[in-house]
Amino acid sequence: MTALTADQIARVKATAPVFAVHGTTITKHFYQRMFNAHPELKNLFNQTHQQSGSQPETLARAVYAYAANIDNLGALGGAVTHIAHKHASLNIRPEHYPIVGRHLLGAVVDVLGDAVDQATLDAWTVAYEQLAQIMIGVEAKLYEAAPWSGFRPFKVMRKQVESDEITSFYLAPADGAPAGGFEPGQYVSVKRFVDQLGVDQPRQYSLSDAPHGRWLRISVKREAGAADVQPGHVSNLMHDGVEQGAIVHVSAPMGEFKLDRQKSTPVVLISGGVGITPMASMLATLMAERSERQVTFVHACRNGRVHAFRDWLRRSAAEYPNLKRAVFYEAVSAEDRVGADYDFEGRVDLARIEADVMLPDADYYICGPVAFMRAQREALVARGVEPARIHTEIFGSGMLD
Known part of the structure; x- marks a missing residue:
């Protein structure tokens, strides 16, 4: 050189x-x-x-x-x-x-x-x-x-609706070999051919379950589009065109946004919308390892209809003594139950849960829309949290800075 x-x-x-x-x-x-x-x-x-x-x-x-x-x-x-x-x-x-x-x-x-x-x-x-x-x-x-090279064929073993917008896909290697390991918080790329574009298109999805080698789980939000935003080509293909038994091609897990499993200090997980997916993997891993670390799980979404893993999170909070939950619904619906489905109405406000999030030597993991992550990081820094203890994950072309 x-x-x-x-x-x-x-x-x-x-x-x-x-x-x-x-x-x-x-x-x-x-x-x-x-x-x-x-x-x-x-x-x-x-x-x-x-x-x-x-x-x-x-x-x-x-x-x-x-x-x-x-x-x-x-x-x-x-x-x-x-x-x-x-x-x-x-x-x-x-x-x-x-x-x-x-x-x-x-x-x-x-x-x-x-x-x-x-x-x-x-x-x-x-x-x-x-x-x-x-x-x-x-x-x-x-x-x-990496556990494998390039894109590897996986078979959809199960398809599970998690909310009105998010569906999980349980993927096992098509050749019957082990699924391989990963670190909670990492993602894979999934490649699908898009007829409208005439090309393969890769999309990156966080893994949403604990690593155990039997399968990989991704949880995909349907990007329906809006007046000035195109519908998501791959997310809609996954929801509408990929059923149990289908083959999808998956890259090896990557990503530096991952839970530090060597620490014993508290963990605060803060997510918005589909940003819950890597947090689900982190919490599931801590529970599978019977970790004694103190965990606070903060999540924000519109209401119960779009709250993925709602029942799992409620059960986890009841079963895992070290876990505290703080769920914020911005637009509570008639069927949403305070104390069961959600805890607070409105947007995430760390001032309302300060005692549960401001923990000594805690690491903070944040995933969600860019504006949401920026707001949570600024709120933490304003409360004296060292930036080195704040970890964020960004997909697409967004930037925090």
């Missing part, structure tokens, strides 16, 4: 602001350029995020962050690890990086033209090669540790 010179570092850093202004224009053109030359790569990218523009925006922010910190890559924190897990879940391999680099740099030239001189383009070429080698190295370790 060619090392960046001091002049090249200065050139990359100096041109970083270009991505603050023109980044999304460049990345949109990049994707168009790359897909025109390599249409097979559409199978690796969420085409809904392409159409909405959220994926190009996310890539533009990532390129800007890399360029702005080219002389201090440690400032990127866990971003490299986070992206590497996503890449490994999608089965992105070393041979893909030269293709991406060629078209990304080509898009820079196409959009900016004479504003980019050859020396600056050369500096960006070396910078991209450096980043590619970093990502390839991290991803190689993930692939080496």
Whole structure:
């Protein structure tokens, strides 16, 4: 790998602001350029995020962050690890990086033209090669540790409706082998062919049960869409077109959002909507291990009709002496029972449950819509919780910062 010179570092850093202004224009053109030359790569990218523009925006922010910190890559924190897990879940391999680099740099030239001189383009070429080698190295370790390579066929052993919006799929390897292990909080990618798009589409779903080797369980929310939001291609195919006995192709579990099972300190799980899925896995694991850790399970949803795992959570709170539950319903319906189905009306308000969530040395795990996670993290930090003890999971193209 060619090392960046001091002049090249200065050139990359100096041109970083270009991505603050023109980044999304460049990345949109990049994707168009790359897909025109390599249409097979559409199978690796969420085409809904392409159409909405959220994926190009996310890539533009990532390129800007890399360029702005080219002389201090440690400032990127866990971003490299986070992206590497996503890449490994999608089965992105070393041979893909030269293709991406060629078209990304080509898009820079196409959009900016004479504003980019050859020396600056050369500096960006070396910078991209450096980043590619970093990502390839991290991803190689993930692939080496994974229980299987690529997408593996699984058979749907059971399909269980969990709420009006969420359905669980119990998946066992089609060849009868063990399902393999994972860490509670991790996710898998599931690949389905979408007729409307003419390509395979991968979607990432958190595993929602404890690891035990017999099956993997994912719990999928039907994305019905709205006036300005397209229905979810894969989620609707899973709900309407995948029944017991069907074969789906699944990647190995990935994700750095995972329960630290070596600790004995308290755990606070905070979820909104379908964000309950990794929390269910974490709680189920603690219960299966007969852990003595103190656990507070905070969940928010609209009402009982969309509250997945409602009865399981109620039983768990009754059976597991170390568990405290705080369920918030924003729009309570007539059939919802306070104290049984839910505990509080309205949105999550940590001030109402402060004694149950502000626990010494606790770790906080948050999953849900981006705005929900941002609000909960800010509320915790305002109460003096160290950011290092707050863990979040983000899917799609959302960003907390």
